[in-house]
Amino acid sequence: MDPTHYMNERVDVVALYRKSGDITTLCFPYKMKYKNQEIIFTELCLRHPTSKGHRMIHVFDVSDGVNDYRLEFDAEGLTWTLVALLEGHYESRD
């Protein structure tokens, strides 16, 4: 039914900031450390702002090529949270 796994865990993130480009590519979470594993993101699928009260939150929906991750950056607390994970499937080329 709903394949989303909710985590809500703080994570370490390395993000990339570009000096120019359109808003969809200016800031990109490059990789994340979660449970001692390094996950490198290959695509920023959607980024959208939202708010929790007056706190500005940037939501990044990213993919590592297989799984989808929802990361939230709290612009006031400067924290990254892995909110949810959507498991994909490896597809063999054969």
Add this chain to the structure above:
Amino acid sequence: MNLEISKEEAQIMHIDLNSAYATAEQQAHKSLRGKPIGVTNRISKHCCVIAASYEAKALGVKVGMRLDEVQQIIPDFIMLETDPPKYHHVYQSLCRIMKDYSPDVTMKSIDEGVIDFHGTKEFYKGRPLTDIGLEIKERVRKEIGSHMRINVGIGTNRFLAKEAAGWHKPDGLDLIDYRNIKKYYREHKLTDLTGIASHFEARLNAAGIFTPIEFLNASSDTLRRLVFRSVIGEDWYQRLRGYEVDNVITKLGNVGRQFVLDVRSADDNVILPRFQYLCETTGKKLRYNNVDARGVYVWAMFQTGDHWYVRKMHKQAFFTDRDIYAKALYLFNQRPKHLIITAMGITLYKLEPSTRSQQSIFDEVNKQEWLTTAIDEINERYGNFILFSANALEGKHKVKQKIPFGGTKYFELLLKRA
């Protein structure tokens, strides 16, 4: 009245996001692309699909189908709960793109809008609208997401532009004017036309009109006197010929909330917290629109299938949560209490411009108003429903804010939720 088909140059563009919510989810989740998915407000056994992806539609899933019905067709169907900020972002991005082309942009709902190009001819120096349509499509892909697709329709009025947008879904771009209008009508059924559902179809059939071409050829008199029995008939006569009749701004007539109960019950302990929460969210909408109400209408649906309602008009306009709840509860307590409720709702009507800035000579009234304003300000700062009545606590957890379907006027309010 005897009108020719309008020979005006088509200058209205209708833009429609394909399966908006489902496509936005597929944009955000790469692993869901190409899969049959749906979106609902709250996942439960009886929830229904409010948006389905094209893959799901191709397999027979229709908007409004219940999850258990869908799972009979597609056992591994994926259903997600709505994410209003995500859709708001898509909506705002689409708005921004559209407003780059004309100052006259009207968003009809969260996933569709109209650009009126009248008066911009000099600026575009004869550039065809089909060319601009292609550019907008490209910008949507680039600026919102590579998976996002839109239908673009161009016509001489809003009706034809919308029809054109739906002609070749998904990802279509069509123009309807006097040159191909009859071709379009020949290819479609009456119920394919926006605004003609089974009820109007039956009326048209009774007057011997069975196809859109016959509808087009019917006289103004026939439509007004025989079919619609009102000026609506004349509107249709002009609309079908490409003349603009739909460029009107509607006035806010009422505000309200309704809720299908998560637990069917006749017990006040279950019903009243939810009812109070509905009253408080309705009060928020009222104050958000800066109006006061004089009328209250409450209703309930029972397990027996019966529908009950009662309404009352008051001399004095009101807007505080306490007033709304007190007036609504007085009416709601008149319901047949032994019957099990399945759904209920409240609507405030007879709206008038707010007099909130004017102080009352009665201190008690002022205190109530100041309290309401203070609560609204705190909620505005920290997110909606940070402060609310203790009685509505259970209601807050159970009654979810819904995605507005028709208009977009409450979107900002919805997003302020904590």
